[in-house]
Amino acid sequence: VQANLPLPMLLEAVRTAVQSPKKGLSVVYWMRMGDLRISDNRALAQASAQAAKDGVPLIVLFVISPQDYLAHDRSKRRIDFTLRNLILMKASLDLLNIPLYTVSHTPRCTLPGRVISLLQSFSCTRLFANFEYELDELRRDREVCRLANELGIKPMFVHDRCIIEPGVVTTKEGKPYTVYSPFQRSWISILNANVPRFIEEAPPPSANPHSVRDNPIFGPLFSTAVPLIVEGFQLGEEDQTTMLSLWPEGTQAAKDILSRFLHTKSRAIQLGAADPLALGAEHSEKRSRINAYNDSRDRGDRDTTSRLSPYLSAGVISVRGCVRATMRLLGTQKVNAGRDSGVGRWVQELAWRDFYSNVLVYFPRVSMGRPFQEKMANIKWEVDEAHLSAWKEGRTGVPIVDAAMRQVNTMGWMHNRMRMIVAMFLCKDLMLDWRLGERYFMEQLIDGDLASNNGGWQWSASTGVDPAPYFRLFNPYTQSAKADPTGDYIRCFVPELKSLRGPEIHNPSAKVADKLGYPRPIVEHAAVRERALRRYKNPGQE
Ligand code: FAD
Numbered sequence: 001v002q003a004n005l006p007l008p009m010l011l012e013a014v015r016t017a018v019q020s021p022k023k024g025l026s027v028v029y030w031m032r033m034g035d036l037r038i039s040d041n042r043a044l045a046q047a048s049a050q051a052a053k054d055g056v057p058l059i060v061l062f063v064i065s066p067q068d069y070l071a072h073d074r075s076k077r078r079i080d081f082t083l084r085n086l087i088l089m090k091a092s093l094d095l096l097n098i099p100l101y102t103v104s105h106t107p108r109c110t111l112p113g114r115v116i117s118l119l120q121s122f123s124c125t126r127l128f129a130n131f132e133y134e135l136d137e138l139r140r141d142r143e144v145c146r147l148a149n150e151l152g153i154k155p156m157f158v159h160d161r162c163i164i165e166p167g168v169v170t171t172k173e174g175k176p177y178t179v180y181s182p183f184q185r186s187w188i189s190i191l192n193a194n195v196p197r198f199i200e201e202a203p204p205p206s207a208n209p210h211s212v213r214d215n216p217i218f219g220p221l222f223s224t225a226v227p228l229i230v231e232g233f234q235l236g237e238e239d240q241t242t243m244l245s246l247w248p249e250g251t252q253a254a255k256d257i258l259s260r261f262l263h264t265k266s267r268a269i270q271l272g273a274a275d276p277l278a279l280g281a282e283h284s285e286k287r288s289r290i291n292a293y294n295d296s297r298d299r300g301d302r303d304t305t306s307r308l309s310p311y312l313s314a315g316v317i318s319v320r321g322c323v324r325a326t327m328r329l330l331g332t333q334k335v336n337a338g339r340d341s342g343v344g345r346w347v348q349e350l351a352w353r354d355f356y357s358n359v360l361v362y363f364p365r366v367s368m369g370r371p372f373q374e375k376m377a378n379i380k381w382e383v384d385e386a387h388l389s390a391w392k393e394g395r396t397g398v399p400i401v402d403a404a405m406r407q408v409n410t411m412g413w414m415h416n417r418m419r420m421i422v423a424m425f426l427c428k429d430l431m432l433d434w435r436l437g438e439r440y441f442m443e444q445l446i447d448g449d450l451a452s453n454n455g456g457w458q459w460s461a462s463t464g465v466d467p468a469p470y471f472r473l474f475n476p477y478t479q480s481a482k483a484d485p486t487g488d489y490i491r492c493f494v495p496e497l498k499s500l501r502g503p504e505i506h507n508p509s510a511k512v513a514d515k516l517g518y519p520r521p522i523v524e525h526a527a528v529r530e531r532a533l534r535r536y537k538n539p540g541q542e
Helices: 006-015 042-054 066-071 076-095 108-121 135-150 180-193 195-199 210-214 237-246 251-263 289-296 309-313 319-330 342-362 364-368 374-378 385-393 399-411 416-429 434-444 450-460 476-483 488-493 502-506 510-516 525-537
Strands: 026-031 058-064 100-104 124-130 154-158
Touching: 006 135, 006 154, 006 342, 026 042, 026 108, 042 058, 042 124, 042 154, 058 108, 066 108, 076 100, 076 237, 076 309, 108 124, 108 135, 124 135, 135 154, 135 364, 180 195, 180 342, 195 319, 237 399, 251 289, 251 309, 251 319, 289 342, 319 342, 342 364, 342 450, 364 450, 385 399, 385 416, 385 434, 399 416, 399 434, 399 476, 399 488, 399 502, 416 434, 416 450, 416 476, 416 525, 434 450, 476 502, 488 502
Parallel strands: 026 058, 026 124, 058 100, 124 154
Antiparallel strands: none
16 A cells, blocks of 8 residues: 555654643544534544543534535535534534534635634644545645644544445555455455454543533633534525435434334335335335345335435444444344345445445545546547436436436435446446536435445446446346336336336337327437447547
8 A cells, every 4th residue: 555645644644743742721523524423433432532531621623614515516415414414413412511613614725724723722732533535635634634743732533434444454465455345355354353343332422511611712612603504505495395304314313214224124116205215005025124135225116225325424323333233133243244145235335335435545546537447548428418418307218217317316315226327328328428427426416425426436437446347238228127127216206107007117119208298218229339339448439
């Protein structure tokens, strides 16, 4: 692993930082967009322990940084979800006499200096935060370390986002894995050899003494925080209502969703409901969602997956807590990531999340618009605004693609198999640059996560680590029949087609499409397939 990568450089900066600072008057935990919870939060737990040891108050700081959100194409929905969670957390922290102090800051390049001057104004000599693995964030934190060091403040960065932090699961030669299967095998053996280290729950923070509220420096922090709104990131009224009902904020809501996944059976999709995935009739499946996951996870016409991604991306629920819940369910001391059980398969999906975080850390070029496979950098893409708009709006005339795009446009979330289908369709059938799709997803998704989104897009575009081989193009119609055998998924999101029954729903004839006011396909799959194969085989050529 190269030493000049941002994560090793930040670790080095932390290692050489001031070791025994003079005792300050407070300890600060800097909460970030990806760790929005109080329980089982490592940096918060360590900050709290330090504050108790030093006998000083703990302050939680959150910096609202609109330019950071723009830089990562964060959706309004994700920002709104962040703010809703912060409001809830503020109330919980209040009960512990811990101020949640929010500040808004631009420009992003001066953020490290702003944070350090805030620490100085709190006479704080110890700062705790969980790592963020995005390139800009690692650079920002390195600068924070540098400034902190100059002023005798000790920064402490903690791994919390992944089950096994980046850099631990490596090949025998100490290199990062670029293929998932060997990564996953190594991941599970390291995990099971060190269950307490990776899975143990971090203790909850202890309360500050009540006197903090009367303190002239810290007392005002309870009330002087900036209001939790972000200029330019407000949701429309209708979208807000939908997001509130689909994705309620808070760790308890996330735990309820996890419990639904662990203990209840999946349901059929419900046409016309506010939450089409949750309210449908129970079908004949006898097993709980997680136990049936291995067989049914690719079904878009049933509510088969956990739908925890918004909560995991924002850190509203601890990923360690999710693994512990599977261990409790099985009554074992070991983590099961076997291929043949629903539980094992689900844990493997959580490992994908770790895998893509590793890729982001050790190959940061992927987040700079570069393909992982450099040889694919010259693929010739089409420039076609009409096709891009049709894809975005769900008007391609290919029902499964349109249903999926309308799902993300309305729900801010899309089923995994559908993400693969629409991504493959954009890059291979429309031959449009995958970066356009990656960006649009980030703008729409409530679970938008740079590492997983980039990983998913580069997989689909056959440009990433361990990608889909370019010659194994998805046929959207066969994919549709597999992922939506009842047709309910299409009927739910494409109401023009709701009268259709049987296989016709996957590929209606021109006559039927015209009659129902549904567009004809904007490309013919068989013809454009050849174009994709040609261009992928010889990047740079027509
Ligand atoms: P479940 O099937 O219940 O899985 C549990 C959890 O495992 C998920 O919540 C997620 O945290 C993780 N996970 C599952 N599959 C993957 C995967 N392939 N890669 C990484 N983590 C995974 N996931 C995001 O969280 N944010 C994104 O921005 C995102 N963009 C994607 C873009 C594309 C093109 C593709 C193909 C996939 C993308 N994914 C993304 C991964 C995956 O589609 C979602 O995590 C999943 O659909 C979320 O639904 P769920 O919570 O019900 O998943």
